[in-house]
Amino acid sequence: MQELTFFTNPNSRGRIIRWMLEELGVPYTTKVLEYGGDIKSPYYLKLNPMGKVPAIKHGDLVVTEGAAICAYLADHYADKNLAPALSSPQRGTYYRWLFFAAGPLEMATTAKAYDWRIDAENSQSVGCGLYQNVLDTLETALENGPYLCGEQFTAADVYVGSHISWGMMFKSLEERPSFKRYVQRLESREAAIRANQLDDALVKQD
Structure with missing residues (x-):
């Protein structure tokens, strides 16, 4: 199973992804980043050059932008039924x-x-x-x-x-x-x- 890491700050749009992850009920690791601190660290800027949260790292894949993360997670965990079937109108x-x-x-x-x-x-x-x-x-x-x-x-x-x-x-x-x-x-x-x-x-x- 690929490790799923969630980068966030509780005072951010990361709350959207937290909710999404809880709806999925899958295991994940939370990394809280501080404004004015490690959110601009070299490590995190390699993941997201914008230096913003939220972001996820799923195995070697990095996904940023709230809507993209939600769409990706819904598709990856299709068995959770958080997106209509591809064949559905x-x-x-x-x-x-x-x-x-x-x-x-x-x-x-x-x-x-x-x-x-x-x-x-x-x-x-x-x-x-x-x-x-x-x-x-x-x-x-x-x-x-x-x-x-x-x-x-x-x-x-x-x-x-x-x-x-x-x-x-x-x-x-x-x-x-x-x-x-x-x-x-x-x-x-x-x-x-x-x-x-x-x-x-x-x-x-x-």
């Missing part, structure tokens, strides 16, 4: 919302948080378009079932749900009723609770 839906969150949603909420100008004058040139359009589009993703792929909980829910939860927490995303219901549903999962407990314990150690 829902596979396209899964990819759509996973990468919608990694692209337009993150861009729009970051622009909102830092008051970057995106308006009718420049929105056609900006990947996310207008903020309200992003939120309206995201809301349509939640219309057809308890999860993004209907009845099946997937890695896309881990990734998208995390972004919605943080967006509402930090006021970069409107607290729409559909968003709140979705997040409450996800946060009640045993793996999500367990993941938060593990990362909260690391925060308390600092």
